[in-house]
Every structure is written in structure tokens, then in C-alpha cells.
Amino acid sequence: MSESANAVEARIAANLRRRxxxxxxxxxxxLVAVTLSLLFVVFLFTTIISKGYSGFRQTYVQLEVEYTPxxxxxxxxxxPADLAEGDYLAVIKAALRxxxxxxxxxxxxxxxxxxxxxxxEQDLRKRVVADPALVGQSERVxxxxxxxxxxxxxxxxxxxxxxxxxxVSDQEMGWIDALxxxxxxxxxxxxxxxSSGDSREPEQAGVLGAVKGSxxxxxxxxxxxxxxxxxxxxxxxEFAVRNRFTDVIEVNINNLAAVxxxxxxxLGLAMFIQFFGLxxxxxxxxxxxxxxxxxxxxxxxxxxxxxxxPPSIREAALGMGASxxxxxxxxxxxxxxxxxxxxxxxxxxxxxxxxxxxxxxGMVAFVADVxxxxxxxxxxxxxxxxxxxxxxxxxxxERTSAAIMVLLGFLLAMNALAVLLRNRFERRW
Amino acid sequence: xxxPTSSLVALIVLLAGVMYVGGRRRAVSLxxxxxxxxxxxxLPGHYGMLVALWCxxxxxxxxxxxxxxxxxxxxxxxLGHLGQGATSLAAGERGLLVNDIRNVVQGNVALAAASxxxxxxxxxxxxxxxxxxxxxxVLALTTAVVGGGVAWRLVAPQLRARRxxxxxxxxxxxxxSLVAILTTVGIVVSVMAEAFKFFGLVSWTxxxxxxxxxxxxxxxxxxxxxxGAFGAVPLFTGTLLIAVVAMAISVPIGLFAAIYLAEYADxxxxxxxxxxxxxxxxxxxxxxxxxxxxxxxxxxxxLAARVGLTIASESALAAGLxxxxxxxxxxxxLADDMITAVPQSLRDGSLALGATHSETIRKVVLRAALPGxxxxxxxxVSRAIGETMIVVMAAGLSANLTANPLDAVTTVTVQIxxxxxxxxxxxSPKTLAAFALGLVLFVATLLLNIIALRIVRKYREQYE
Numbered sequence: 001m002s003e004s005a006n007a008v009e010a011r012i013a014a015n016l017r018r019r020x021x022x023x024x025x026x027x028x029x030x031l032v033a034v035t036l037s038l039l040f041v042v043f044l045f046t047t048i049i050s051k052g053y054s055g056f057r058q059t060y061v062q063l064e065v066e067y068t069p070x071x072x073x074x075x076x077x078x079x080p081a082d083l084a085e086g087d088y089l090a091v092i093k094a095a096l097r098x099x100x101x102x103x104x105x106x107x108x109x110x111x112x113x114x115x116x117x118x119x120x121e122q123d124l125r126k127r128v129v130a131d132p133a134l135v136g137q138s139e140r141v142x143x144x145x146x147x148x149x150x151x152x153x154x155x156x157x158x159x160x161x162x163x164x165x166x167x168v169s170d171q172e173m174g175w176i177d178a179l180x181x182x183x184x185x186x187x188x189x190x191x192x193x194x195s196s197g198d199s200r201e202p203e204q205a206g207v208l209g210a211v212k213g214s215x216x217x218x219x220x221x222x223x224x225x226x227x228x229x230x231x232x233x234x235x236x237x238e239f240a241v242r243n244r245f246t247d248v249i250e251v252n253i254n255n256l257a258a259v260x261x262x263x264x265x266x267l268g269l270a271m272f273i274q275f276f277g278l279x280x281x282x283x284x285x286x287x288x289x290x291x292x293x294x295x296x297x298x299x300x301x302x303x304x305x306x307x308x309x310p311p312s313i314r315e316a317a318l319g320m321g322a323s324x325x326x327x328x329x330x331x332x333x334x335x336x337x338x339x340x341x342x343x344x345x346x347x348x349x350x351x352x353x354x355x356x357x358x359x360x361x362g363m364v365a366f367v368a369d370v371x372x373x374x375x376x377x378x379x380x381x382x383x384x385x386x387x388x389x390x391x392x393x394x395x396x397x398e399r400t401s402a403a404i405m406v407l408l409g410f411l412l413a414m415n416a417l418a419v420l421l422r423n424r425f426e427r428r429w
Numbered sequence: 430x431x432x433p434t435s436s437l438v439a440l441i442v443l444l445a446g447v448m449y450v451g452g453r454r455r456a457v458s459l460x461x462x463x464x465x466x467x468x469x470x471x472l473p474g475h476y477g478m479l480v481a482l483w484c485x486x487x488x489x490x491x492x493x494x495x496x497x498x499x500x501x502x503x504x505x506x507x508l509g510h511l512g513q514g515a516t517s518l519a520a521g522e523r524g525l526l527v528n529d530i531r532n533v534v535q536g537n538v539a540l541a542a543a544s545x546x547x548x549x550x551x552x553x554x555x556x557x558x559x560x561x562x563x564x565x566x567v568l569a570l571t572t573a574v575v576g577g578g579v580a581w582r583l584v585a586p587q588l589r590a591r592r593x594x595x596x597x598x599x600x601x602x603x604x605x606s607l608v609a610i611l612t613t614v615g616i617v618v619s620v621m622a623e624a625f626k627f628f629g630l631v632s633w634t635x636x637x638x639x640x641x642x643x644x645x646x647x648x649x650x651x652x653x654x655x656x657g658a659f660g661a662v663p664l665f666t667g668t669l670l671i672a673v674v675a676m677a678i679s680v681p682i683g684l685f686a687a688i689y690l691a692e693y694a695d696x697x698x699x700x701x702x703x704x705x706x707x708x709x710x711x712x713x714x715x716x717x718x719x720x721x722x723x724x725x726x727x728x729x730x731x732l733a734a735r736v737g738l739t740i741a742s743e744s745a746l747a748a749g750l751x752x753x754x755x756x757x758x759x760x761x762x763l764a765d766d767m768i769t770a771v772p773q774s775l776r777d778g779s780l781a782l783g784a785t786h787s788e789t790i791r792k793v794v795l796r797a798a799l800p801g802x803x804x805x806x807x808x809x810v811s812r813a814i815g816e817t818m819i820v821v822m823a824a825g826l827s828a829n830l831t832a833n834p835l836d837a838v839t840t841v842t843v844q845i846x847x848x849x850x851x852x853x854x855x856x857s858p859k860t861l862a863a864f865a866l867g868l869v870l871f872v873a874t875l876l877l878n879i880i881a882l883r884i885v886r887k888y889r890e891q892y893e
Contacts, residue, residue, distance in 0.1 A: 020785065023788075030689025033689060038702070227605075228608055235603055252610050252613050256609055259815070259875070260871075260874055266863070271619050277500030354713070382716075383715075386822065
């Protein structure tokens, strides 16, 4: 033996050091991977929130308007129909001219009028029609500013950019600054965002139409998918004898769960719209497509909820003379219901976030009206996000992020509900 | 008289409720009052239920079938009455005409504003629609009354009502579980039918092996680009390129995260980290798309500009990167399942032989879990291929045949969306091409899923 015991020991020690280093490295890789994924989560949320929080506030301008009878009600009858016909644009223009008497040139005046949103006229009209006593009076009202004014007020337009490249000219900036200095320009909570439908003008656009569209779509989805999914799960878990037929169904369900959602959109387009002639862009068709898409998820979760009910329950019921249907409907189903509901809520949360198949069936059309039923044209929240994000107007960026925050808020609420349900009602046997 | 479908259904349900009470009462009275109930074969409620089901089911079926087909029948009748002119129209023009008529019928366009031909058709449509509503209401209610009446007459103490009701219930359950199969059949039939129409216009060899994709067809034959090119190879390579980038991000990160969480992290860290990771899985893809298009794309472009590279702002890299982030939780939770399924005895044996923790993981646990993990990764690939919103928002539209992730590429799903969104008539090769792409997508993901599920299932059985 030429190698001394010391040398062997040294070799082992070196080897051990190497192996421990490898151990630490390996563990570090894992830690890095976890940290990276968590960083992604944080980065994603901070980006969305930092871009979107400003969308919840909107710039308003205070005007000193005078509802002169010859503009608002030239006939002098104070009839609502007459008042609705009044020239409120002239009222606004007069108010602006009074505020900035130094502006006299035509082109400049046009720019000055352009500081306000087109909705200002409608808002005044509504006020006067609702309260005819205002005619002849003057009052201070806050009206919506145009999107570029809003952006400047929020500091999203920089003076450093050359004048011809930005949406707000130096002169307009001067006016806005003057209004701000005299406290006639203010950022307020953006109620309109939650109370109006889509619009081509960013400052007037809201999510109510999309929220309602999502609501009707999910309503159709849950009404169809929950009973069908539970029934299918009950059959497969409680009644079916294992044979080729049930195997085929089972493989089918598992495969359907992994089919890309856009393929369901193609199915919806070809079958529901082309073949059955259902209306395009309607929550009804969207709900049908999402039903087919979420059904596998609901069946799978319902089955595991049924599996969790111990066989002794069924046996006890059968022993007391109940039929299989009675045992299931009186005993197994109520016990499995919390688990099934949890699965259904999670399935609905997925359906709420889904947009690709809905693009196929025409739910991307621009719909300004808030939908009123399952057959009226509508869009849904995620598709609204898609629509706004592809709009060239820079003011839509913060709206998109704000809409995403609304969407994530709903998803969070649904998932919290599912967790709550699980913790409250789940029974361990 | 106009009865909307929803109130018709409500009416039928109400009628069924009445029938339930009627059936129950009859059973009790035939048994000779409350005291004689034990002479009945089943509980009184079962008799009531039987009558209610006989009342509601056939008539609901009538409503469903009628509503499924009445629009088509009306359309065909109206078009038939428009005469020779309408039937000889090209498919596209007929579609426009139908749209016009429909707009008038639904009141989107004023009746007076329409051309006389359309006006006549719309009036006939409305008339037929009213007639159809009335007919279905009469038919469904008659069916309900007759069905319920027959069952009511059948009620007798010897009638095995429970068995009869339960047979109906089981039939309904079977019907519901058939929906899954029907969906698959529906996908295959509808997508295939359109795809084969497409292959009648463009040969499938050109579609599958052609390298030039420009589906925009000019309307007149003499314009430039009048014949669209439908070689889908650039789409396939683009899809694969983005999927490869996504997998290059998600597989290592997801796998290592799963290993760390399953093998190293203590329970508290795991309890906090896992739900946070699953948060990534719950975020809608449209949010990722927005994130990719507005944040990651420009960020990558600026970074690349700093080191002297030029990246297309709609590069495959940006879309793939964000898609990778989206798939991380998918990979990690599947891998986690597979790793925790490896029996503890294998780990104990390895550790007892003096292996370090990482050696045990690498040489024993991962090797034992490998088939399962491979299956999970295949599932993740199929997700990456089928993912739509991220690529629609962050990847390009131009079909480049390239393997460079810094270039802009387009994918199968992007093309399906761009071909089908917007108003175009249904029978042009452009729209049909979307269905051919959809067929390819469906078949590819189906194969991946079948293989993956088979591997995963086999692996699970191994340790059960």
C-alpha cells in the first residue's frame, strides 16, 4: 500500500467538500427558482397597479355656466322635449369664453373648447331636463375634461417632449395650469368608470357594460354547467359500471380539459352561430361555449368531492332500505356539495378570465350600450381589456390597467369565497 | 300572442309542480287516505314526481328542439320566397342580404329605411317568428298536459313509481355525462367539416408543407395578391419557437421550484409560497398579454439596444418569456405532485447509503419521478401551443420562417384569431383556413395530451 492513511483521508475530505458544495449549489438553484417566480408575481402586480391606480381618478373642470333662456329654451315653454333640444354647447362655450376673455381667435377658441369632453354637453342637458327651474339661472358645475387634459393633470405628459409630438400644446398647458391655480381643475373619484359602458373617448369609457356582459355570460355558464357537471360526475362515480363506455367518457373528459380554449371558440362559431343561427356577440352563445369549456373541470372536481364521501354513508343508507338514487340524493350529494360548489366557483373564475373563445364568437365588437339580457350584444371584462389595450389612444393604457384591477378583484373575491367555503364546510372523515 | 321562451319554460315548470301535487294526491286517495299509505308500492312523493317528470320532460324537449331549429327553418323559408334572385346569389352576397334582413327584424334598422325587397322579407320573417313562438307554446303546453295526464291516469297503488322515477333520473344522468362526448364529436365534426371545405380549395400538401403564408385575398381577381398563399409552415415554426422559449423558462424554474418546495422548504415556507405561485396560474391570460405587450416587449427592446442588438418589439422572445412565466406554476405543481408521489422508502434507502440530499434527489427521486414529470412537461407544451391571448397581443402578424427568437413571428392561434375576428363572410378560403389551422391545433394538442396522460397514469399506478 503506497498511499498512506492520511492521503486517503484527505482525498475523502476533499471529495466530501466537493459533494457538500454541490449540495449547497443545488439547494441554491431551488431557492433562486422560487425567488424568481415570486419576483415575477410581485413585478406583474406592481406594474399593473402602478399603471392602473390613476385610472380610478378623473380630471374635472369647474365651469360658471349660465342657462340663458334663449339658448336652452328658446320657445320659453319649459317642456322637457324643448329643454332636451337646447343648445348646451353654446352654454359651455360662453362659460369658457368668460373664463378666458383673452382668447378671441377662432382657431384658439376651438382649442379652448376642446379642453372639455364631449360628454359635458350631455351632462348639462340631463341636469336641466331633470330640473327645469335651472333655466335662467347660473351655477357652478364640474364637467369632465378631455383625456389629454386628464393625462397632463396626472403628470403623464411631459413638457420635455417637443410640442408637436405631444397631445397637449404649450398654450393648452398654460390654460390647464391657470385652471389648476384657480382651483377650477380637480381630480375626483372616477364614478363614470363604474357606471358607463364602453366609449371611443377614453375619458367617457367605463367597465359597467363589460361587467354586466361577464355577469350574463357567467350566469348562462353556471346555470348550464353546474347541474350537467354534477349529474355527469354522479353518474360516473356512483352509478356507472366500469366498462369500455365509461372509459371512453373518462378519457374524453380528461382530454377536453386540455383542449386549447380557442378550439371551443371555433366550435361555438361553427355550431351555435352558423348552424343553430344564435345571435353573434351575445352572452348566451358565450355562456354556451364557456359551459362546454368548464364542464370537464367541474366534472373532475365534483368527482373528487364525491370520492371523499366515505362508503359507509352509502352503505348505511342502503342498509336502511334506501335505493341507490335515494342514498345519493339524500346523503352523498349534500355531503359532497361544499366541495362541488368550491370546484364550480373555481371553474367560474377560470371562465371569467377567459377571452380567446369569446373573440371567435364576436364578443369583441364595440358595444357602447350596457347589455340588458343574455341575447343583447355584449362584451366581457377580459375582452374589454384586450380591446382597450389594442387602442392607440395613450389614455386607454391606464384604463386597461384599471380594468385589469377590477377583473383581478373579482377573481380574488371568487377564489376567496371558494377558500372560505372549503374551510367552513369541508369535513375530514 | 307572444310568449318568450323563458316564460314558456317557467310555465312548464309551474305546470309540472301542479302535476306533482295532483299525482301525489291521487296516489294517497287511491290508497284510501292517509291511513292506507302503506298499501302503496312507493312513497306518495314518487308518484307525484313521476307525473311531474312525464309532464315536464317531453315538453321541455319540444321547446329545446324547436328553438334549436326554428331560426334555420324561418331563414330557409324567407330566402325561398325571395325567389330565384336570392338562391342564385353568391354565398357572400346572400350572407349580406340575410344580415340586412336580420337587422330590420331585430329593429336595429328602421323598417322604412330598408329596400322593398328586404322589407317584405323582414315582415315575413317577423310574421313567421310570431307564428313559430305561438306554435311552440301551444305544442309544448299540449305535450305537458297530455304527458302529465297520461301519467296521472297510470297512478295506481301497484305502480312501481320509485323504480320508474329512478330509471328516468339515471337516464338523465347518463345523458349529462354524454355531453362530454358530444362536445368532442361537435368539435371534430364542425371543425373538420369546415377544414375539408378548405382543403377542397387549397390542397392539403400546400397547406402543410408550403412555406409562404399570406391569407389576405383581394376581392377582385385583377388586384395584386389576388391569390392568397396558404403555406402554414411559418406558423408551425413560429408556434414552436415561442413554445420552446416558454419551455426554456418554465421547465427549469418550475422544476427547481417544485424540488425546493417539496424537498427542502419547511412547512411554513411551503404554506406561503405555494398559493403565491398558484396566483400566477389564476391570472387571466389577457393580463399576461397586456404585460408582455406593454412592459416586457419594450423592456427587452431597450435592454437589447443597450448591448447593441436589435429586437423586434413584437419578438418571439417577449411573448415566449411571458408565456413561460405563465406556465411556471403549471410545471411546478405537476412536478410537485410527481415528486411527493415517490415513496419515502426510496429516499430513506439512498440517504442510508450515505448520499447527500441533492444526490438523493438527482439520482433517486427525480429518476423515479421522471416519467411523470415528462408527462407533465408534455401537457405544458400543449398549453403553450394552444395559448392564444399572450401571442395575439405580444407576437407579430407577419409569417416569418425563422429560428431567431429576436425576430417577430406569428403563431397558429394568432392567425386563427386574425382570420376570424371581424366581419367576413363564412365561405371564403380565408375564414375556412382558420378552421384548418384549428384542426391542426386540435389534433396536435390531442396527441400530446393522450401521450402525456397515458405516461402520467402509468406512472401513478406504479407506486400505488
